[in-house]
Amino acid sequence: MADRVEIFEVGPRDGLQNETRQIPTVEKIALIDTLSSAGFARIEVASFVSPKWVPQMADSADVLAGIRRAPGVRYAALTPNLRGLEGALAAKADEVAIFGAASEGFSKANINATIAESLERFAPVTEAARAAGIPVRGYVSCVTDCPYDGPVAPGDVARVAARLFEMGCYEISLGDTIGQGTPETIDAMLAAVCDVVPQSALAGHYHDTGARALDNIGVSLARGLRVFDAAVGGLGGCPYAPGASGNVATEAVHDHVQAMGYETGLDREVLARAAQMARAMRSGG
Numbered sequence: 001m002a003d004r005v006e007i008f009e010v011g012p013r014d015g016l017q018n019e020t021r022q023i024p025t026v027e028k029i030a031l032i033d034t035l036s037s038a039g040f041a042r043i044e045v046a047s048f049v050s051p052k053w054v055p056q057m058a059d060s061a062d063v064l065a066g067i068r069r070a071p072g073v074r075y076a077a078l079t080p081n082l083r084g085l086e087g088a089l090a091a092k093a094d095e096v097a098i099f100g101a102a103s104e105g106f107s108k109a110n111i112n113a114t115i116a117e118s119l120e121r122f123a124p125v126t127e128a129a130r131a132a133g134i135p136v137r138g139y140v141s142c143v144t145d146c147p148y149d150g151p152v153a154p155g156d157v158a159r160v161a162a163r164l165f166e167m168g169c170y171e172i173s174l175g176d177t178i179g180q181g182t183p184e185t186i187d188a189m190l191a192a193v194c195d196v197v198p199q200s201a202l203a204g205h206y207h208d209t210g211a212r213a214l215d216n217i218g219v220s221l222a223r224g225l226r227v228f229d230a231a232v233g234g235l236g237g238c239p240y241a242p243g244a245s246g247n248v249a250t251e252a253v254h255d256h257v258q259a260m261g262y263e264t265g266l267d268r269e270v271l272a273r274a275a276q277m278a279r280a281m282r283s284g285g
């Protein structure tokens with residue numbers, strides 16, 4: 001049987017958060033309902049952050065209330081602090097994610113905290129989520145390059161990843177936030193991270209600004225990673241990472257890993273339909 005690769009769909013959150021047009025809630029719900037029939041086990045659909053920081057995500061509770069929940073799919077939400085977790089629990093998110101960074105410049109710009117302060121803030125979030133029986137995922141941003149601080153040392157990534165894992169995150173998603181990673185820098189970063197977190201608990205989250213995301217997935221597969229975040233239609237970016245373009249497109253990752261002999265369990269026709277919807281949302285119609 002073919003080896004399996006899981007694609008974690010992040011389009012409705014990472015893909016849409018950066019859009020300047022306020023996308024109507026019903027359009028977001030329609031996209032998620034389509035994605036729900038594609039075969040994903042996990043879809044990130046919401047973000048309980050300050051609406052002043054990311055206005056596009058202000059309707060997250062309405063999105064979670066409006067979607068048709070498919071059996072076997074976990075609907076995930078970002079939660080930067082306890083207030084965010086309360087919102088996510090009230091809206092019945094199935095899992096949540098805390099999001100830190102390996103560089104001080106991005107940590108400050110994205111969540112207004114130093115790395116050390118962010119880790120202090122995350123500890124009670126993971127504790128409260130555990131008490132509520134909700135799995136927590138951990139993101140590390142800027143795993144090779146930071147828009148503010150430049151190149152990031154692999155050891156800095158490993159330190160933050162290890163702390164999030166010790167805190168109880170079941171998986172650590174490694175973000176090439178501005179898509180500047182190369183197969184060489186991604187491989188060096190993974191070598192350091194794999195020393196402190198098992199490969200089975202790591203995911204690659206690669207933006208495609210430098211058009212190297214698929215190559216970076218290739219070196220990650222060779223390092224034993226089998227989970228990759230992607231967004232249908234290649235939507236996205238991060239409002240606090242200037243120049244960051246979209247996440248690598250889900251359909252491109254699907255085709256790439258399938259050609260390498262892996263199975264994703266995803267329905268390619270549904271992906272194509274969702275990608276079309278996502279692109280139409282970006283262009284405003």
Ligand code: HMG
Pocket residue numbers: 014017047048049050051052053054078080081083084085099110111112139140141142174175176177205237238239240
């Ligand atoms: P702060 O200003 O330091 O915090 O922001 P604060 O506690 O002083 O609160 C400021 C205001 O936000 C207050 O409102 C709070 O009530 C409110 P005001 O009194 O001014 O009216 N507030 C909240 N509102 C709703 N939900 C909450 C919440 N918390 C506080 N949970 C904070 C700190 C973390 C809140 C802020 O910096 C923030 O929201 N940042 C989020 C930035 C963000 O969402 N970035 C994009 C996601 S990360 C990403 O895309 C990268 C990733 O894809 C991986 C990769 O690619 O690398 C994951």
Ligand code: MG
Pocket residue numbers: 014175177205237238247
């Ligand atoms: Mg991202």
